[in-house]
Every structure is written in structure tokens, then in C-alpha cells.
Amino acid sequence: xxxxxxxMRNFDRADSHTLEAxxxxxxxxxxxxxxxxxxxxxxxxxxxxNLRGLGGAGFPTGTKWSFIPxxxxxxxYLVINADEGEPGTFKDRYLLERDPHALIEGMLVxxxxxxxxxxxVYIRGEYVEPWRRFAAAVREAxxxxxxxxxxxxxxxxxxxxxxxxxxxxxIASLEGKKGWPKLKPPFPAIKGAFGAxxxxxxxxxxxxxxxxxxxxxxxxxxxxxxxxxxxxxxxVSGRVKRPGVYEASxxxxxxxxxxxxxxGVTGNGRLKAVVPGGSSAAILRADEIDxxxxxxxxxxxxxxxxSAGVIVMDxxxxxPEALMVVARFYAHESCGQCTxxxxxxxxxxxxxxxxxxGRGTKDDLDKILDVARRGAGTxxxxxxxxxVGPYISYIEKFRSEFEALIPT
Amino acid sequence: MPKLTINGREVEVPAGTxxxxxxxxxxxxxxxYCYHPGLSIAGQCRLCMVDIEKTPRPTIACNTxxxxxxxxxxxxxxxxxxxxxxxxxxxxxxxxxxxxxxxAGECWLQIYYMRHGLYDPRMTDEKxxxxxAVPLGPHVILDAERCILCxxxxxxxxxxxxxxxxxxxxxxxxxEIGLFPGQELANKYSANVVDICPVGALTERDFRFAVRVxxxxxxxxxxxxxxxxxxxxxxxxxxxxxxxxxxRVARLKPRFNAxxxxxxxxxxxxxxxxxxxxxxxxxxxxxxxxxxxxDASWDEAIAAVAGALExxxxxxxxxxxxxxxxxEDLFALRRVxxxxxxxxxxxxxxxxxxxxxxxxxxxxxxxPNARGAELLGLDGDAAALLAAARARQVKCLWIFDHxxxxxxxxEALVLGALGAVETLVWVGANANATSERAHWVLPxxxxxxxxxxxxxxxGRVQRLRQAVEPLGQALPEWEILGRVxxxxxxxxxxxxxxxxxxELAAATPAFAGLSYQAIGDGGQMVRA
Numbered sequence: 001x002x003x004x005x006x007x008m009r010n011f012d013r014a015d016s017h018t019l020e021a022x023x024x025x026x027x028x029x030x031x032x033x034x035x036x037x038x039x040x041x042x043x044x045x046x047x048x049x050n051l052r053g054l055g056g057a058g059f060p061t062g063t064k065w066s067f068i069p070x071x072x073x074x075x076x077y078l079v080i081n082a083d084e085g086e087p088g089t090f091k092d093r094y095l096l097e098r099d100p101h102a103l104i105e106g107m108l109v110x111x112x113x114x115x116x117x118x119x120x121v122y123i124r125g126e127y128v129e130p131w132r133r134f135a136a137a138v139r140e141a142x143x144x145x146x147x148x149x150x151x152x153x154x155x156x157x158x159x160x161x162x163x164x165x166x167x168x169x170x171i172a173s174l175e176g177k178k179g180w181p182k183l184k185p186p187f188p189a190i191k192g193a194f195g196a197x198x199x200x201x202x203x204x205x206x207x208x209x210x211x212x213x214x215x216x217x218x219x220x221x222x223x224x225x226x227x228x229x230x231x232x233x234x235x236v237s238g239r240v241k242r243p244g245v246y247e248a249s250x251x252x253x254x255x256x257x258x259x260x261x262x263x264g265v266t267g268n269g270r271l272k273a274v275v276p277g278g279s280s281a282a283i284l285r286a287d288e289i290d291x292x293x294x295x296x297x298x299x300x301x302x303x304x305x306x307s308a309g310v311i312v313m314d315x316x317x318x319x320p321e322a323l324m325v326v327a328r329f330y331a332h333e334s335c336g337q338c339t340x341x342x343x344x345x346x347x348x349x350x351x352x353x354x355x356x357x358g359r360g361t362k363d364d365l366d367k368i369l370d371v372a373r374r375g376a377g378t379x380x381x382x383x384x385x386x387x388v389g390p391y392i393s394y395i396e397k398f399r400s401e402f403e404a405l406i407p408t
Numbered sequence: 409m410p411k412l413t414i415n416g417r418e419v420e421v422p423a424g425t426x427x428x429x430x431x432x433x434x435x436x437x438x439x440x441y442c443y444h445p446g447l448s449i450a451g452q453c454r455l456c457m458v459d460i461e462k463t464p465r466p467t468i469a470c471n472t473x474x475x476x477x478x479x480x481x482x483x484x485x486x487x488x489x490x491x492x493x494x495x496x497x498x499x500x501x502x503x504x505x506x507x508x509x510x511x512a513g514e515c516w517l518q519i520y521y522m523r524h525g526l527y528d529p530r531m532t533d534e535k536x537x538x539x540x541a542v543p544l545g546p547h548v549i550l551d552a553e554r555c556i557l558c559x560x561x562x563x564x565x566x567x568x569x570x571x572x573x574x575x576x577x578x579x580x581x582x583x584e585i586g587l588f589p590g591q592e593l594a595n596k597y598s599a600n601v602v603d604i605c606p607v608g609a610l611t612e613r614d615f616r617f618a619v620r621v622x623x624x625x626x627x628x629x630x631x632x633x634x635x636x637x638x639x640x641x642x643x644x645x646x647x648x649x650x651x652x653x654x655x656r657v658a659r660l661k662p663r664f665n666a667x668x669x670x671x672x673x674x675x676x677x678x679x680x681x682x683x684x685x686x687x688x689x690x691x692x693x694x695x696x697x698x699x700x701x702x703d704a705s706w707d708e709a710i711a712a713v714a715g716a717l718e719x720x721x722x723x724x725x726x727x728x729x730x731x732x733x734x735x736e737d738l739f740a741l742r743r744v745x746x747x748x749x750x751x752x753x754x755x756x757x758x759x760x761x762x763x764x765x766x767x768x769x770x771x772x773x774x775x776p777n778a779r780g781a782e783l784l785g786l787d788g789d790a791a792a793l794l795a796a797a798r799a800r801q802v803k804c805l806w807i808f809d810h811x812x813x814x815x816x817x818x819e820a821l822v823l824g825a826l827g828a829v830e831t832l833v834w835v836g837a838n839a840n841a842t843s844e845r846a847h848w849v850l851p852x853x854x855x856x857x858x859x860x861x862x863x864x865x866x867g868r869v870q871r872l873r874q875a876v877e878p879l880g881q882a883l884p885e886w887e888i889l890g891r892v893x894x895x896x897x898x899x900x901x902x903x904x905x906x907x908x909x910x911e912l913a914a915a916t917p918a919f920a921g922l923s924y925q926a927i928g929d930g931g932q933m934v935r936a
Contacts, residue, residue, distance in 0.1 A: 161579070178576070183451040183471050336557065336576070336583030337452045343497040346581035350533040367530060374493035377465050378454050 006211045006231055007204065008247040011098045017133045019140040022101035028146060030210035034109040037213075042113035046209065048217035050229035055081050055165075055202030056278065056306045057382070058228075058295035067189035068114045068197045077198040078111045078119040079174065080206060082134075083158050083165035085124060086278035087329060088309030091233035091245050092203040096123065096130035099207065100137035104146065104153065106206035109213055111151045114199050118152050122170050125158040162333035166381045167200045168192075169335065180337045181381035204233055224250040228294040238312035239267040250305075251297075254289040258312055267314030273398070274313065277306025279326050280386030282393035283319075303389070319398040320405055323390060324352040330387035340375035341384035347371065348391060360406040365395055412478040427469035427480055428456055438482055439491060439520050441498070441606050442558035443470035446671045447567055450559050455494045455520070459484045466490050488524070495525035501536045501581060502607075503553045511608030513621040517556070536581045544574075545593030547675055548602055548610055552584040555609035561585060561601035568672065569768065571595040585609065596770060599679075600672045603661060614679060615659045619651040624658055627875035628929055630862055631660065632732060632855045633677035634763070635773040637864035637931075638662060638669035640677070642856050642875040655685040656876045657856055665930055668868065674770050681856065684876075688838040690851035691880025697847070706881065706891070709850055714895035716804045716831045717748050726752040726793045726802035729786045730809035730836075731775030734860030734872065736908040737885035738777070738784045739916070741808075744889055747896050752802060754788035755781045758816035771865055780863035783918045783934060791817070797825035804831040808885065809852070811840035835888060852885050853878035859905035860884065861927065863934060869922055870931035 010016035010025050022028065034042055047062030068076055080103065084092040095103060107119045123131045135155050141147040156174055158164050164173040168182035171193045192198020208230055212220045221229035234246045234257055241263030248261065254276055258264065265271045271286040276293065282303035284291070291301045298305045313322065331349040336342040348371060351364050372391040375384055395402055411420045414431050421430045428438045429445065441453035449471050457466035461479035466487050469480075481487065499517065506512040538552035562574045562585065573591040576583055587593060593601070602610045624643040631638040641661045645652050652658050660681055662673040683689075693709035695702050704712075717725060727750060729741055745753055756778070765772035781787065794817065796802045805825070812822045826832060826845045834846035837854040857878040863869050878884075886908050890901030902908045906924045913919040918934040926932050 163579075183449065185471075331580055334580035336578070336580045339452065339454050339494060339497045339556070342557065342581055342583060343500050346536065347500055347531065347533065354533065361532075363530075374490075375497065378457070378490065378494065380451060 005247045007095065007099070007102070007207050007233055008245070011094065016098045017100055017137060019101055019137070019144060022099070022105075026214070027101050027210075028105055030213035031105050031108050031146065034112055034213050037112075039113050039115055042109060042213070045217045046113065046212060049212045049220040050217075050224060050227060051205065051208055051212060051220065052228050052295055053202055054204040054208075054232050054308070056086060056280070056304075058305055061201065061205055064189065064201075065110070065114050065199060067187065068199065069190065072115075072197050075118065075194075075196045076114055076116040077193045077196050078107060078114060078116040079171065079193055079198055079200045080107060080119065080121040080203055081165060081167070081170055081200050082121055082123040082127070082130070082203045083170060084127070084203070084307075085162040085165045086280065086307040086309055087326070088235060088237055088275060088311040089278050089307040090235045090237075091308070093127055093130050094233070094245050095203050095207055096127065096134045098133075100134040101141065102207040102210060103134070103203055104137060104141045106209035107153065108146060108151055109209045110199070110201065110206055114197075116199070117150060118154065120154045120156055120174055120193065122156050122158055122164070122174055124165075125160045131155070131157055161335070162329075163335040163381075163383060166383060169381065170200060171198065178335075180335050181383070183380055225292060225294045225297065227296050232293075232308055234261075234293070235307075235309045236262040236312065237310070239265055239314040239317065240312045241266055250294040251292050253292055254284070254310070257293065257310060258289065262310075262312070265312060265314050267316045270315045272313050272315045272317055273319065275309070275311040275390075277304045278309035279311070279329065280304070280389050281306045282389040283397060285397050303393070318356075319394055319401050320352070320356050323394040324349070324356045326390045326394075327352045327387075330383075334383065334387075338379040338381075338384070340378045341387070344371050344375045345384070345387055348387075355402060355405050358405060358407060360402075362406060362408075364406065365399065365402055369395060410474045410476040410478070412474050412476065412480060414480045415482055421474050423473075425474045427458055427460075427472045427474060430474040431458075431469065431480070431482060436482055438469045439524055440470060441516060441556055442560060444560050444563075444604055444671075447560060447563040447604075450563065453494070453498070453556065453558050455491060455498075457487055457490045457494070458482045459487050491520075491524040492527050495521055496527055496529075496531075498556050499525070499529075500531040501553070502556075503535065503551075505554070505608075509551075509554065509608040510611040510616055510621075511554075511605075515608055516606035538582075538584050542586075543613065544587055544610075545598050547599040547613055547679070548593050549613050549616065550585060551609050551611070552586075554607050555585050556607055557583050557585065558606060560604045560606070561610060564597075564601050564604060565593070565595065568600070569595045569597050574601075596674050596676065596764075596766065597672055597768065599675050600662065604671070612659065618653075619645045619648055619658050623647045623651070625875070627856070627873050628663060629856065629872045629875065630776065630870045631673060631677040631680070632776040632862070632872075633674070633680040633774065635771040635775060635778060635865035636669065636769050637776055637862050637868065637870050638673045638677055638769060639665040639870065639929075639931075640673060642681070644856075644875045646876070657681045657684050663929075667930065668864065668870075669769055672769060674768075676770070683838050684854045684856055686838060688840070689854070689879050689882075690837065690839055690843070690849060691882060693848070693850050693881065695848050704848075706883070709848060710888075710891045710895050712848055713806075713833055713850070714892050716833065717744070717750075717892070717896065720804045720831075722749040722751065724801070724803040725750045726797055726805045727754075728757070728790060728793060728805070728807045728810055728812075729753060729755040729781060731755050731773075731778035731781050732809050733781070733885055734777060734858075734905075735780040735784065735863060735869065735912060735919075736860050736905045737808075737889065738781050738786055739912040740886045740889035740893065740908060742784055742786065743898070744892055744896070747893060747898055752788070752793055752796065753786050754790035754793050755786050756790050757810050757812060760814055760816050773865065776862040776864070779865055779867060779934075780861070780869075783863060784912075784916060794821065794825045797829050800828050803829055804833070805829040806833040807835070807842060807846070809836040811842045813841040835885060837882065850888055851880060851882040852888065853882045857882065858884040860886070861909060861924075864931075867918075867934040867936070868931040869919065869927055869934055871924060871927050871929075 173179035440456035763772035
């Protein structure tokens with residue numbers, strides 16, 4: 001179940017972030033192999049591995065890479081999304097701090113696959129230590145000759161906006177503009193950063209790539225489910241005995257993660273609800289946790305794997321208060337570009353706040369549900385749909401708790 | 409050219425046409441706020457949703473290009489419901505202060521709420537509060553609470569003027585339009601943001617609280633502010649004469665002309681109408697003898713001018729025409745000159761300061777009809793004319809509109825010339841230092857008070873139309889000149905500007921084949 005650790009295999013070493021430690025544990029052995037492969041062969045290998053994006057959307061990575069126009073003449077960019085901002089998620093931080101060379105090696109391979117000569121790593125502004133560690137690793141990689149010979153890496157720090165973790169918001173921010181998601185089409189693979197074809201991948205996704213090259217797509221695919229290969233890092237927080245980051249197969253269940261890996265529920269010890277994939281994922285009740293944590297497993301359960309930020313709530317947690325906190329987050333982080341999101345995230349927060357304060361009215365719950373449904377699917381990016389997940393699921397699954405707060 | 413079906417009707421549009429424009433070609437309106445044909449696609453108001461066959465949910469029309477075989481439906485229940493939702497989102501934080509908002513009556517929140525909204529309001533929480541009545545520059549004032557953040561104004565300053573004064577600051581429902589630090593919205597086209605603002609967020613400081621827009625009458629015309637000839641609408645307040653401090657012209661708005669000014673006009677042109685209702689306006693003909701002003705009738709004035717033209721030898725008469733006169737006026741003047749054999753004629757008086765010019769609209773030549781005056785053969789040596797007057801070779805000087813004392817010519821030379829002539833006739837709409845010295849002053853109708861045509865610097869002949877009655881007894885120059893011609897025994901004068909233009913077109917090769925009908929709203933080029 002817990003299988004072998006790939007991403008976190010070196011985390012126990014105090015010097016795991018150094019080039020020396022990375023090399024000593026088999027690092028930079030995939031890159032020479034990839035150099036012997038055709039770019040198309042690398043893309044095919046990644047497709048076969050069933051690696052899916054681990055930043056939130058779960059899109060098949062190899063397929064994404066194949067969208068780069070074949071005979072493009074100008075530059076192609078590889079952008080790494082290290083803007084980890086999804087509430088409940090803190091895995092990329094560990095990777096940047098403790099195994100930065102895995103990301104660099106993964107980038108080298110990915111860049112070869114998409115024929116990119118320049119990569120950008122967009123690091124969340126608040127991630128100071130991860131940035132220091134990663135920037136130091138980049139310098140080591142230049143000194144060692146991994147970088148600077150056909151592939152360069154630019155490290156860019158964000159300035160503190162959740163929306164800059166959205167693929168095209170990130171690109172806009174990287175370009176020096178306000179972090180507003182861009183209209184699609186054109187898609188980034190056709191016209192992305194600075195107008196060039198661009199692939200944006202999450203840190204963890206790219207850290208998997210050297211392992212796939214080293215050990216083969218079939219091996220990686222076999223670690224997971226039929227439609228998603230490998231392991232992933234689960235960020236477990238909330239009312240559990242051992243909160244933290246756990247690497248395990250994408251095929252484990254939520255119950256196994258909470259009880260076997262994270263040591264079970266604290267608080268009053270009785271599980272009430274779990275958010276399985278970061279704050280944008282729909283909430284699950286205690287009786288809904290026998291579900292595998294792969295992209296399709298959670299989709300079939302009506303929620304999403306997202307960034308695998310698992311937030312555990314015991315029975316003492318107030319769901320209306322939890323929704324108010326989540327709603328405040330989305331109201332604060334909406335970029336304000338699209339009308340439905342800009343206007344209704346604030347409105348819904350106000351309604352949630354009023355309910356928690358005991359000033360709700362009997363129409364409020366249906367109003368929130370209706371407003372959320374009307375706005376869903378009408379915006380440029382997925383931010384609002386991410387907010388709608390909690391709005392609707394918290395109320396639908398725990399309606400009586402909300403109603404109890406509304407004066408009759 | 410893709411051929412597509414919109415609401416069951418087929419339409420073929422040029423490649424690259426979006427669905428809003430494709431629908432427009434069929435007369436189908438897709439409501440929208442952020443889309444503007446003169447700006448880049450923003451796609452953020454989310455109002456222009458339409459259904460496209462084989463697409464799971466409504467799609468924004470502004471960012472979707474027409475494609476061959478595409479089947480588009482703009483009025484499905486789903487689309488209508490989406491519009492209602494988007495309208496509600498646009499309005500939940502709007503202050504709904506229409507009774508005190510200048511935009512009321514031409515506000516797209518009002519229009520679309522009535523056409524596409526009509527939901528029952530259900531926002532009961534405190535609205536977001538933002539800055540109000542913030543001056544952004546000399547002409548524009550912002551009410552951030554009314555703003556729907558469509559970003560048209562930001563894109564205008566980024567893409568059309570390239571000045572980039574405006575941005576959208578903060579996030580979410582705290583977002584607001586504002587100036588970048590140290591900036592002022594003072595570019596030469598700043599007030600265009602008011603025109604493209606679909607709501608009452610950006611209003612004109614000049615027009616603020618002046619008159620309700622539904623009292624305004626609209627006349628299509630051409631800006632006389634420079635040689636570009638931007639197409640404008642003259643908005644006139646006739647129905648509430650006690651509003652707007654008695655000024656009849658309330659404002660100018662740009663009128664789209666793809667070949668001249670697109671959707672825009674400059675601020676100088678927009679606010680150049682003030683002279684029309686200015687206290688310098690001349691209302692009656694008068695004569696000035698030994699410093700004493702005596703009112704005269706038109707008959708007396710015309711008789712005096714005609715008499716002078718006959719009294720002096722043709723070589724003793726000099727005429728300084730104006731590039732601010734319309735083609736019809738200039739043609740009538742030419743007829744007068746021909747009748748008397750007068751040769752001393754010119755129209756170019758050098759301005760005291762060179763006019764500004766840019767790559768957008770503004771032309772250095774601040775006259776609307778220099779090209780027309782050239783084509784009508786009135787181009788002579790104005791300085792030589794002045795010198796001849798000073799030398800007392802010219803005894804009768806007839807000046808249209810110019811203020812020679814505000815020109816680049818040295819004051820002493822001008823005063824010397826004006827003082828030397830025996831008879832100084834001046835025709836124009838607004839008194840100036842030169843008219844103060846004239847023996848006969850004949851009041852002309854201002855550009856909004858008359859019909860006529862200007863020929864812009866590219867050779868485009870465009871119509872100005874009468875929006876208001878001439879003040880007092882003022883007459884269009886073509887009428888004044890027609891009366892002079894009659895007094896000179898030339899027979900019945902053409903009774904209307906259009907008839908003058910017909911004669912002009914028949915007699916002038918460059919204008920051959922042109923007529924008011926052919927010129928229409930968009931103008932016509934003269935023959936090369």
C-alpha cells in the first residue's frame with residue numbers, strides 16, 4: 001500500500017537538497033538516458049506511464065506535452081508551477097526544500113521532450129526557504145554542467161496571489177502583468193508565456209519524470225490504477241494524529257490514508273467530514289471515505305483529487321464555520337476579472353458570515369446554492385468552479401447544521 | 409469566408425469575424441459590456457454567452473470566431489437564463505443611483521436589465537463601497553461603485569493612445585479602476601473613455617449634471633477642429649433651455665467612421681464647441697464709423713458690401729477667405745470674385761503657434777477645410793495681400809473669420825494694413841480683435857447652425873448639418889455671399905446649401921459627380 005517512496009525517498013537525509021546527496025541516491029541518471037531518446041519517444045513514455053498532473057487538474061502529462069506544435073520554429077517554454085497555494089496543500093514545498101535536484105532533472109527531461117531551451121520556475125512568494133534551496137540547487141546544477149548546456153532555468157518568485165497558481169494567471173504574472181487568467185483559446189501549448197508555446201507542469205509531476213525514465217512506463221503505471229500511474233504526496237492536515245505529507249500509491253483509499261498513515265482522527269475521535277483534494281474539492285462525509293484517491297476514483301465520488309490536500313474534520317468542527325472560512329478565502333482571492341466570480345464570491349461570503357453569526361434567513365441556503373450554480377461554468381478559469389465545490393457540497397451534505405444556526 | 413447559421417439564418421462573414429459581429433450582420437444583438445470592436449478581446453463581462461451546437465455549455469461570443477458550418481443560437485432558454493444571472497451579478501454591488509447619474513438614459517445596465525434581466529432583486533447584504541466622484545483628469549470623473557470593471561477604459565489607454573494611465577487595482581469585489589501612481593488621465597483623447605464606458609462609472613466633468621440625456625437631440629456633423637474632419641454627433645438641448653446654463657449645444661460625441669476617425673475624437677475637438685454659445689457671438693450686422701457702432705439691416709449691409717465691390721477697381725479689392733468656411737461658402741465667394749474680376753485672394757494665415765499633430769487623429773492644420781479652399785482655387789499669397797493693403801494698393805479688404813492679430817504676423821504689420829484700408833469688411837461668427845477694427849461686420853452662422861461640407865486633408869468631402877437655428881440674424885456665409893451676388897446683379901441665388909453644392913460640383917472637376925446624397929453620412933473622396 002505505502003509501496004516504495006519515490007518522491008520522498010531522500011527526505012530523511014539532512015543533506016537531501018544537495019547535488020552530492022542527489023547523485024549518491026541515483027540522481028541525474030535519468031537525464032543521460034533521456035538524452036539518448038528521441039523527444040517523441042520521451043513523450044510516448046510519459047503517456048504510457050499514465051502520469052497525470054498533480055497540481056490539481058489531473059490532466060495526462062504526456063498528452064499535454066504532445067500539444068506543442070511539432071514544427072514550431074521559435075522558442076518553447078517549460079514553466080514549473082511552484083505557486084502551491086491551494087489551502088491544505090504543502091507537498092511542493094517539501095520537494096523544493098528537500099529534493100530540488102529531482103525537479104531540475106525532471107525539467108531537463110521534460111524540456112527535451114518538448115524541445116524547450118528555457119524553463120521558468122514560478123515559486124510562491126511566501127516560500128522563502130524553498131526558494132533559497134531551489135535557487136542554490138540551480139546554481140549547483142549550472143556548476144555541474146547539467147544546466148546551461150542547451151537548457152536554462154529562470155527562478156521567479158510570486159507575490160502572493162492564489163490565482164497566480166492558475167496556469168494562465170501564472171503565465172500573465174510571469175510576463176510581468178497582473179495575474180489574470182487568460183482567455184482560451186489560444187491554449188498555452190499554442191500561445192503561452194511571452195506568446196510562445198508553453199507547457200506548465202506542477203513541481204511534483206515533473207519530479208516523477210526521472211523515475212519513469214529510469215524504471216519504465218510500465219513499472220510506473222503499475223503503481224497506480226488503470227487510468228493513473230504512480231504515487232503521489234498527500235498533504236494531510238486537520239484533526240488527525242499525525243498531520244504531514246505522505247507518499248503513497250494513487251490507488252489507496254481515503255480511509256487508509258487517514259487511519260493507517262495519518263494515525264486516525266483526533267478531536268473527539270469521531271470523523272465528520274474530509275476534504276480530499278484541497279479546499280476546492282467537494283467535501284465528503286465520514287461514510288464516503290472508502291474511495292480510492294486517484295483522479296477518476298474521486299471524480300466518480302463527486303469530488304476531486306485536486307492537489308491531494310486532505311483536510312480532516314472531526315465531529316466538533318462546525319461545517320458552517322468551515323464554509324465561511326473557505327468562502328472568505330475565495331472572496332479574497334478571486335482575481336476580479338470575470339463578473340460572476342468577482343461579484344458572487346463576496347456575496348456568498350457575506351451570506352455565510354451572516355448565517356454563522358446567527359443572522360441568516362431561511363432563504364439564504366437556497367440562495368447560496370442558486371447563486372453558486374448560476375455562476376458555475378461561466379468564467380474564464382476554474383477558480384470559481386473550485387469555489388462552487390465547497391459552497392454546494394458543504395450545504396447539501398450538512399444542511400441541517402446550517403439550518404440550526406438560522407433563527408426561526 | 410465562413411458561412412454559419414445564427415438563429416436559423418445563414419450568414420457569410422469575413423474570416424476572423426467573431427460571433428457578436430456575425431450576429432450583428434444579421435441584425436441580431438448579442439448583449440455585451442467588455443467587447444468593443446476598437447479594442448482587444450477581454451472576455452471578462454461574461455454577458456455575451458451564446459449556444460453553439462455541439463458545445464456543452466454557453467460560450468462567450470466575443471472570443472469565438474465564426475467558423476464554417478457553425479450553428480449558433482442566441483436566444484435559447486439556457487442563454488437567456490445565463491444572461492439574467494450575469495445581469496444579476498453585474499448589479500448586486502451597483503449603487504442603483506440612476507436618479508443622480510448622468511449616464512441614466514444611455515446606460516447599458518439600464519438597457520440590458522430591461523431587455524435581458526427583469527429578475528427579482530435578492531441581494532440583501534451590504535454592498536461593496538468604493539471611491540466616488542474621483543477626478544481622473546481634466547475631463548473625466550470616476551464613480552468606482554458604478555463601475556462594472558469591463559476594462560474598456562484601461563484597454564483604450566493601453567491600446568489606442570498607448571499612454572497606459574489606467575489600471576485595475578485590488579482583487580475580487582474590491583477591484584477598482586484607477587490611475588497608476590503619479591499619473592493623470594490627461595492624454596489628448598481622454599474623454600473617449602467616457603463614450604466607451606457602458607455605465608455611469610466614467611462621466612464627463614464638462615457635461616456633469618448639465619442636462620438629462622433624454623432631452624438631447626442628436627445631429628450628425630463633422631468636427632471643425634482640424635483638417636481630419638472627425639465625424640461627430642452634436643447633442644443639443646432645446647427642450648430644457650433653462651438647463652445647461654442656457655447653452656444650446658450640450659456636448660459632442662464621436663460618430664463612427666471607419667475611414668476617418670473610427671470610434672474616437674480628440675478632447676480638443678470634443679470641447680471645441682464652446683464658441684457656439686459664447687458671448688463673443690455676433691448676432692446682428694453693424695457698421696463702425698469713427699469708432700461708433702450702428703446696427704444695420706442685412707439689406708443695408710449687403711448693399712454696402714456690394715457697393716464697395718463696385719466702387720473700387722478689382723485690383724483695389726483684397727479678399728482673405730478662411731479655411732474654416734465650408735465648400736459652399738468658398739464656391740459662392742469664388743462666384744463673387746469672378747463677377748467682379750477680383751484677383752487678390754488668399755486664405756492661409758499662419759497661426760501664432762504651430763498646431764500639434766500625432767499619429768492617431770490630430771492634424772497640425774487646425775482648419776477643417778483648407779483642402780477645399782485649395783481645390784476651389786482660392787490659394788494665394790496672404791502676406792502679399794497684407795503688404796498690398798499696407799501699401800494702400802488694396803483699398804477694400806474683406807476678411808472672413810480670421811483674427812490677423814492672433815496670427816504669426818507681427819502686430820505692427822497687421823495694424824498697419826488694417827489701418828490703411830478705406831473699407832474693412834469682416835464676416836464671421838465670433839467677434840475678435842480684427843472684427844473690432846472692421847467698418848462692416850456681418851454675423852455668420854456657426855458650424856452647428858448651418859448646412860455645408862468640408863473637405864478633409866485626405867480629400868474626403870463630408871457634410872455638416874444644422875443642429876440649431878442661427879443666433880440672432882446670423883446667416884451662413886453662402887447665403888451672405890449669395891445676397892451680395894444678387895446685389896451685384898447676378899440673378900437669383902441658390903436658396904439652400906445643397907443647391908450651392910450642386911453648382912460647385914458641376915463647375916469644379918475635383919467635385920464632379922458628388923452630391924449631398926452621395927456624400928451621405930460617411931463622406932466621399934474628391935477626384936484625385
